[in-house]
Amino acid sequence: MRFGQLLRSIDDISQTMLTCTLRGLERDGLVQRTVIPTLPPRAEYELTDLGRLLQAPGTVLSNWAVENVAAIDAARANYDADPGASRN
Structure with missing residues (x-):
């Protein structure tokens, strides 16, 4: 799921807090982030x-x-x- 989709689907979360949370989940091995080389670059997230x-x-x-x-x-x-x- 793309970052923007996640942001829109979660009530009352800021972009900064979502970014911080996703980084923590990625660090813990629960989420995988994939950068798609487009202009501008996109990132997609999925559960591991x-x-x-x-x-x-x-x-x-x-x-x-x-x-x-x-x-x-x-x-x-x-x-x-x-x-x-x-x-x-």
Whole structure:
């Protein structure tokens, strides 16, 4: 997938943060970047075999977060409303 496609498909991420994240994923061996010699040059990103192994657990975590967002929001509200909650 091209960088611009990724940027448009992810809500509320800056170009700088996406670049930083993709570099980290590439460094970790989860994403492969391929430069296409056009004018201007293009870069395409794809998951490596290692990255594809992370898809199933990532989907489970994402589904859990969606299913529990109300409980998480309630816990945050309770914490924020408690004046005695530990703050660093």
